[in-house]
Amino acid sequence: MHPFVYAAPSTVKEAVEILTKHGDKARPMAGGTDLLVQIRGGRFDLDMVVDIKKIPELTSVTNNNDGLVIGSAVACHQLYEDDDISKNYPGLIDAATLIGGIQIQSRSGFGGNLCNATPSADGIGPLIVHSTVANIQGESGTRSIPVEEFCTGPGRNALGKGEMLVSLSIPNKGKGFGAAYERFIPRNEMDIAVAAVASSILVGSNGKISEARIALASVGPTPIFAKKASDFLIGKEANEASFKEAAAIAKSECSPIEDMRGTIEQRQHLVEVITLRTLNKSLERIEG
Amino acid sequence: MSIQKIHVKTTINGRPEEFLTDPYVSLLDALREIVGLTGSKEGCLDGNCGACTVSINGKIVDSCLVLAAEVDGQNLETVEGMATADGLHPLQQAFLEEAALQCGICTPGFLVAAKGLLDNEPDPSEERIRHWLAGNLCRCTGYENIIKAVKKVAENS
Numbered sequence: 001m002h003p004f005v006y007a008a009p010s011t012v013k014e015a016v017e018i019l020t021k022h023g024d025k026a027r028p029m030a031g032g033t034d035l036l037v038q039i040r041g042g043r044f045d046l047d048m049v050v051d052i053k054k055i056p057e058l059t060s061v062t063n064n065n066d067g068l069v070i071g072s073a074v075a076c077h078q079l080y081e082d083d084d085i086s087k088n089y090p091g092l093i094d095a096a097t098l099i100g101g102i103q104i105q106s107r108s109g110f111g112g113n114l115c116n117a118t119p120s121a122d123g124i125g126p127l128i129v130h131s132t133v134a135n136i137q138g139e140s141g142t143r144s145i146p147v148e149e150f151c152t153g154p155g156r157n158a159l160g161k162g163e164m165l166v167s168l169s170i171p172n173k174g175k176g177f178g179a180a181y182e183r184f185i186p187r188n189e190m191d192i193a194v195a196a197v198a199s200s201i202l203v204g205s206n207g208k209i210s211e212a213r214i215a216l217a218s219v220g221p222t223p224i225f226a227k228k229a230s231d232f233l234i235g236k237e238a239n240e241a242s243f244k245e246a247a248a249i250a251k252s253e254c255s256p257i258e259d260m261r262g263t264i265e266q267r268q269h270l271v272e273v274i275t276l277r278t279l280n281k282s283l284e285r286i287e288g
Numbered sequence: 289m290s291i292q293k294i295h296v297k298t299t300i301n302g303r304p305e306e307f308l309t310d311p312y313v314s315l316l317d318a319l320r321e322i323v324g325l326t327g328s329k330e331g332c333l334d335g336n337c338g339a340c341t342v343s344i345n346g347k348i349v350d351s352c353l354v355l356a357a358e359v360d361g362q363n364l365e366t367v368e369g370m371a372t373a374d375g376l377h378p379l380q381q382a383f384l385e386e387a388a389l390q391c392g393i394c395t396p397g398f399l400v401a402a403k404g405l406l407d408n409e410p411d412p413s414e415e416r417i418r419h420w421l422a423g424n425l426c427r428c429t430g431y432e433n434i435i436k437a438v439k440k441v442a443e444n445s
Binding site: 036103 | 341347355
């Protein structure tokens with residue numbers, strides 16, 4: 001690999017100072033499963049890699065009745081090995097158990113997945129449908145933004161110079177909430193989505209949907225929050241007929257390209273099919 | 289830019305180990321070229337093939353995607369730690385009996401990964417074994433004999 005210095009600060013403040021000082025020449029490393037591949041491939045010319053895993057708050061998970069706070073360097077396995085988190089955050093767990101293989105899940109997590117901002121990221125759609133807020137720290141202080149505003153283009157994110165993602169806050173929607181994530185890949189494991197959809201619904205005791213969120217991956221320059229399809233579901237009965245209509249709307253909200261993985265038409269079709277499937281699965285999980 | 293080497297103190301296969309490494313060296317390269325443990329293999333260098341699988345604090349990882357500098361204070365296990373003075377590890381024996389290898393490049397990774405599964409889940413289903421080993425590629429065997437070997441150890445344990 002191209003020579004770089006390894007820094008392992010023990011506080012966020014220290015990490016922010018290093019990142020501010022070095023600008024584009026430094027990059028934070030969480031699991032490193034993307035970063036080290038990118039460095040080998042020559043995508044970055046770095047003087048310094050900042051390992052953020054020695055900062056205790058970034059590798060810890062706080063889970064209580066209000067919600068979940070995931071440090072930005074928490075690895076996938078830390079989530080799916082916890083029964084309570086698995087029960088309350090099913091969309092996240094769908095993604096955590098299919099990002100890479102077990103070796104990758106030992107290291108990679110939602111923070112790095114989000115910051116890498118790839119259009120096909122398995123973790124971002126589930127974060128969106130779980131109404132996640134990204135907590136950011138920089139030299140001038142902290143700020144929080146909805147996760148659907150975090151990705152600004154392929155591989156680009158909303159972080160300014162010296163800023164870093166500290167944690168992800170995810171509300172616990174409680175009873176009546178269901179979520180699911182599915183992707184289409186030609187293999188059974190270890191592949192990049194041709195198209196993928198995450199869905200969530202919150203259903204009241206009257207059987208009507210009070211909240212809904214649908215997010216699409218691999219069908220646009222960033223993961224897409226399908227707002228029209230999501231809004232359509234509010235106030236509707238939670239059933240297949242409503243889901244079918246929402247799926248058709250979601251199809252109209254994607255803007256895929258044609259590449260070696262799939263055609264535009266195939267991807268649009270997949271969005272409709274997987275939206276319906278994930279909405280049905282979300283409902284099954286509520287009823288189950 | 290002059291870059292200082294990093295002093296790493298770690299435990300490998302139960303033995304304390306110290307080495308000096310450049311900060312931009314992967315754990316895989318440090319194991320093979322500095323520590324002299326060449327069992328872990330380099331395959332794809334991007335997290336697909338699992339030939340470099342080792343365990344850190346009981347979790348299997350691709351050592352090509354870990355910096356050597358990161359493992360200071362950690363507990364590592366590699367394929368070299370599997371056989372003992374008493375003989376081969378049951379997984380190694382089963383791989384031989386079931387012809388679960390041909391060229392052998394992927395084998396250390398499969399062994400360490402499979403051990404990572406059986407250490408925590410002694411009786412996994414075939415589906416679970418296949419899912420667990422999805423991060424390891426083999427170009428020779430077609431996987432069937434590898435799955436058979438792992439199942440055999442699980443059933444005999």
